[in-house]
Amino acid sequence: MATSTIISIGDELLIGQTINTNAGWMGKKLNDIGIEVNHILTVSDNAIEIKKALDYALKDSSLILVTGGLGPTKDDITKKTLTEYFDGELILNETIFELLKKYMESRGRPLLESTKQLAYMPSNADVIFNKKGTAAGMWWEREGGKIIVSMPGVPYEMKAMMEEKVLPEFENRFSNETIIHRTIMTAGLGESIIAEKIKDIENGLPDSIKLAYLPNLGVVKLRLTARGTDEAWLKSEIARIEKTIIEILPKYHYGFEDQSIASAVQELFVDKGLKLACAESCTGGQISAQLVQIPGSSAYFKGSVVAYDYDIKYNLLKVSQNTIEEKGAVSAEVVEAMAKSARELLNADYGIGVSGIAGPGGGTEDKPVGTVWLGFSAKDRLSSKVIRLPLDRVKNIQMTSNYALHLLLRFVNGENFDS
């Protein structure tokens, strides 16, 4: 099996200003294609330290993945250091230079001398083009089949290079075993409850198939990983196990392969030719923002009223002042009225209404921090449900948004909730 070392370069990682999430993400992706990670070395933007880390890494690993230090500023010395280490020299790459010029032109900015440095690339490395930014990556092939890849530290730039170039190339060259992943997306149940429900399936898994639970703010991914040489058998086993799991979790399973709930909502609404509108209080626009992240959302999503202040609930959403005073702003009655009003005001088929206490302040004995009411409206029915969340403000908002969209799927599919 091919083995790898990840070298993360950047002072900000050593002083704890930035948490090194890149290395974990890369470790997971490499592992998924059967490449073991021997070590992760985090070092400063310092040529001596970078060279020492390379010495260490090249002793054990055949693949070295370096991130960070490729920007245009003075503290970015990775390219120069790697080029020296591998006895190359930096020469102007005309293709990159032209791309940089276009990039700057399109943004109406001058091409500075420091930016031009980004077009100088090592003479003995292949270029990995950067579709998300300006600093290109590098790919060296060295004696003994060693490969050294250098990528930017900006997470989305690194991820794009990994997914489009590095991982497919590695998989192609080094994977002699078949690895099949299948991810079942669920929402609305905690991981221990799911584990309890499917424990017989888990205990009966063959040795070649593993199950992992990946929980994240109301969503739990169940990842099945099969490894072996008999691809047909592995595929049929994965399909059989997947079917059994889904049968046990019919309301909670909503998709596959990292599909977001927002994308499942879009699929359902576009499929049925329906329109959606929201009225958000405590989530402050998060539900809408999540829906709009998916390209094509304009096909079904009408919009939202973020009624953060009380008077927007009265004046714009026409929730009666009596209802708010009698039942409180965080109540079944208010979120159902908000959902109804959103549907009518924004001319949609379905409406969502959300009101709750995200924290840290605002809790009462009756309605502690984390109490959130979710309301749903269709032409001929209303329903609502209360949830109680245990996290901090930002996470409570995100979790509320996930719950709201998951319950919306169930509501549109005909379910009514008994709060």
Place this chain on the structure above:
Amino acid sequence: MATSTIISIGDELLIGQTINTNAGWMGKKLNDIGIEVNHILTVSDNAIEIKKALDYALKDSSLILVTGGLGPTKDDITKKTLTEYFDGELILNETIFELLKKYMESRGRPLLESTKQLAYMPSNADVIFNKKGTAAGMWWEREGGKIIVSMPGVPYEMKAMMEEKVLPEFENRFSNETIIHRTIMTAGLGESIIAEKIKDIENGLPDSIKLAYLPNLGVVKLRLTARGTDEAWLKSEIARIEKTIIEILPKYHYGFEDQSIASAVQELFVDKGLKLACAESCTGGQISAQLVQIPGSSAYFKGSVVAYDYDIKYNLLKVSQNTIEEKGAVSAEVVEAMAKSARELLNADYGIGVSGIAGPGGGTEDKPVGTVWLGFSAKDRLSSKVIRLPLDRVKNIQMTSNYALHLLLRFVNGENFDS
């Protein structure tokens, strides 16, 4: 100055199942007391790898902080490996054994053989008692004044040992140097343009002060780090340089020390007793969601109309159909009308209006993907500005939101934009 290496042990860190937040936390704490972190090494639960990491660390650093691998299960081999490495042997520690017995008794659990292993400690190390769990830490003093500390990987157990024992002891022994960090937050300029503007300052920095650029979607942090023994001089130098940088970037500097733009907006509005409302199209609620993440936002934020569909712009926001047809939905006229309408409809002092093409679809030759108009309204004035973004849909939305809030700060401070 004392220098250190952090060694994080655990397979889960290499395969990305757990993100290594411990190392960042420790790096920050060590840095705060003037101890430099040379490197962070993350290795698997494997004796050979742990010993290699120790070899590497002991070459450069006088202080080695090891976390992980101290639990009672089979894969926890750190204690055994370190004891071998430092030529000690494991002997039963009666004090820890008694504590373990009490701990298990108080939980009504039997003392298993695997748990008893936790009471065997190296003959040549001091014990660091664990007040939050069962696995004790170790403290070796070796030739050349080197110190090796081993702690559990459970974050709150490690943090308690660091705060109660390791950091005070280190500070007491080694802190003769001061390290001062100062982070200047900027928005609206790319890192290369900033670098160009302040290159004279950067070239004139004394050796004891370093400057780093940390860019993220329209925001660039400028981090100054000063090291030395003359604390008063370092402080005055940092203050002087900070002042000079801010003078060069008056419009773009908005805060210090990792402050988010949303928090700066909140500060300004609460300070002036003003209210804010938004009308969002392409950002779909992201601007509002970002504002609402800050506790206390209800003090100034009224709400938002997410006008994702055209007809919301006509019907709810009352943008004239003529204007949209003549100028297009992505235009100065439309975002100014949206900003005005948000302010009036939601009864606020200032309004934001945003309309653009986030991608991947919807671009035209005239208005390619990434074209976004941002509008701002006050009682007596309107202004707008166009930006062109180069990223993918999700990043373009996030970047738009950062730009909008930053321009809002400038608008409230009296600036009008010439598009």
